[in-house]
Amino acid sequence: MAGTGKAEKPLVLLKRSNPPSFLGKQGSKWIFSDVPSDILIDVDGGCLALHKFPLVSRSGRIRKLVADTRDQDASKLDFPDLPGGAHTFELAAKFCYGINFEITPSNVAHLRCAAQYLEMTEDYSEENLMARTEAYLNEVVAQSLEKSIEVLHSCGSLLPLAEELKIVSKCVDAIASKACREQMASSLSRLDYSSSGRLQSKNCQQNCSSGDWWIEDLSVLGIEMYQKVILAMKSRGVRHESIGTSLMHYAEQALKGLAKKWDASARSKLPNSAAAMEQHEQRIVVETIVSLLPSEKNAMPIAFLFGLLRTAVMLDTTVACRLDLERRIGLQLEWASLDELLIPSFSHSGDTLFDVDAVHRILRNFLQQEENQDAVDSNLGGYESDGLPDSPSQAAILKVAKLMDSYLAEIAPDGNLKLLKFIAIAELMPEYARPLDDGLYRAIDIYLKAHPGLTDMERKKLCKLIDCQKLSQEACAHAAQNDRLPVQLVVQVLYFEQLRLRNALAGTYTDPGETTMPYASQRISSGAPSAAMSPRDNYASLRRENRELKLEIARMRMRLNDLEKEQVSMKRGMEKSRSSSKFLSSLSKKFGKLSFFHISSKSSDKKSQSSDAKNPRRRRHSIS
Secondary structure, three states, rough: OEEEEOOOOOOOOOOOOOOOEEEEEOOOOOEOOOOOEEEEEEEEEEEEOOOOOHHHHHOHHHHHHHHHHOOOOOOOOOOOOOOHHHHHHHHHHHHHHHHOOOOOOHHHHHHHHHHHHHOHHHHHHOHHHHHHHHHHHHHHHHHHHHHHHHHHHHHHHOOOHHHHHHHHHHHHHHHHHHHHHHHHHHHHHEEEEOOOOEEEEHHHHOOOOOOOOOOOOHHHOHHHHHHHHHHHHHOOOHHHHHHHHHHHHHHHHHHOOOHHHHHHHHHOOOHHHHHHHHHHHHHHHHHHHHHHHOOOOOOHHHHHHHHHHHHHHHHHHHHHHHHHHHHHHHHHHOOOHHHHHHHOOOOOOOOOOEEEHHHHHHHHHHHHHHHHHHHHHHOOOOOOOOOOOOOOOOHOOOOOOHHHHHHHHHHHOOOOOOOOHHHHHHOOOOOOOOOOOOOHHHHHHHHHHHHOOOOOOHHHHHHHOOOHHOOOOOOOOHHHHOOOOHHHHHHHHHHHHHHHHHHHOOOOOOHHHHHHHHHHHHHHHHHHOOOOOHHHHHHHHHHHHHHHHHHHHHHHHHHHEEEEEEHHHHHHHHHHHHHHHHHHHHHHHHHHHHHHHHHHOHHHHHHHHHHHHHHHOOOOOOOO
């Protein structure tokens, strides 16, 4: 704590013989009981009856105004724009009268701005209010993260003067440096030396947030001050995980109950100005948080990003804000769920129920990573660069393709969904991303059922997306009896089903994953480098063919595993049948031994003769 009197004086009120007293008539008034006041100070509608001498001895502004006043008997000064209002001026007046009071983090910023406004500098008195507040900011506030946050919070109503006096910058730098030190200390506390002298981390998962206790404290700041703090933390090297956690906590506190308020305002035809102002403030919060998101991939949970995107669509933020969120979601789309993709459109113009265009852009951002990877690899002169983080793995592409098929099946019943939008999402995935077209066939069938008014040309255009060779037996059986499909597609399904049965009878059973292998080889053979293609295009095509071969090998392995499982089950069945046949044969042998006398003598003689003929016995010639 610090006081406004001498450094050696305690922070208690000084006992005077005639201290000023507060009266409640039309605001606060200070008077001496024995000395009449000679000046009135009007601050924010409240009048203070004071004395000129204590004020002019400390305040240069009051001294100049009093000197310019001609009527010395009844002087009145107005300070309508004094920082902090009447309460802050009362504290400044106490300082002028020599009455000690406590400077706290909640009033030091107001007192510093008031001292600047009243010109309470060292030119008029030693250890004036300006010097005392500066000392408190440097020696007390800057040494504590909590007090710096409290002072910064109080500066929200003092802008832009608080920025001009560098109160905001001092607090922001103090918060960022203290947070960085806290993280370094917590990281060092998690390290321990082993018996061999090597550093080992201990209880990293339990204590990973021990240095991030300041995250909840930052939520009291306004969005403008919070932005300054986060930017300073990034420049100081604070972990992006901590910054991401802070952004999530701040968004949760600032946007709490937004959905309920939006529903209430949507029901009312004319929302009031207060609700409109609140939506404007929340829109600024969302746009600022999006601009502060860490640039590292997978730094933020995808569920939080989807929540921000829904809020951005709801509040009608800028296009750049929504596109940035869609780009970030596209970088980690493989971790998304179906419920997260179902983004409401929040429009009443009779459009689709879900925001299909946003999902289409998200999917394009996901696939753009692969195109960028191809461009980087071609620039590297033919060297593979699979280790780059921008390239999605093959498993991620297969997972996203399955997710998109489920998404198409979910939005297909929407009667307002245009055919071109449905096809745009369905055909965006590459061919190798779908080992089976069962999910796509299901989505198309649902769309045909929900849109019976499609023309034959539209149905043919939609069903061209289905590869009949990549349908399972169940899907083929369903498609063969589906009246909603074009006749040409049904004929193709029946043809490939007959071909599958023929191969099965011939002992060369093939499934949809295997039937694509010859076509893949055709593509590979036809995709040989030609003189008409540039080296970059040749390398990109070879790389795609290599990826397709890997996928085909993966499918063959899966099929091999299935065949091995079938073989094991067949062996078990054969073993069971063999055990039963062995039991019956043993019984027949036993019964045969019991009824040996039914064998005819002729057969026995023939057997004995044949045995003698094959193995003639050597007789002994003896003389009896």
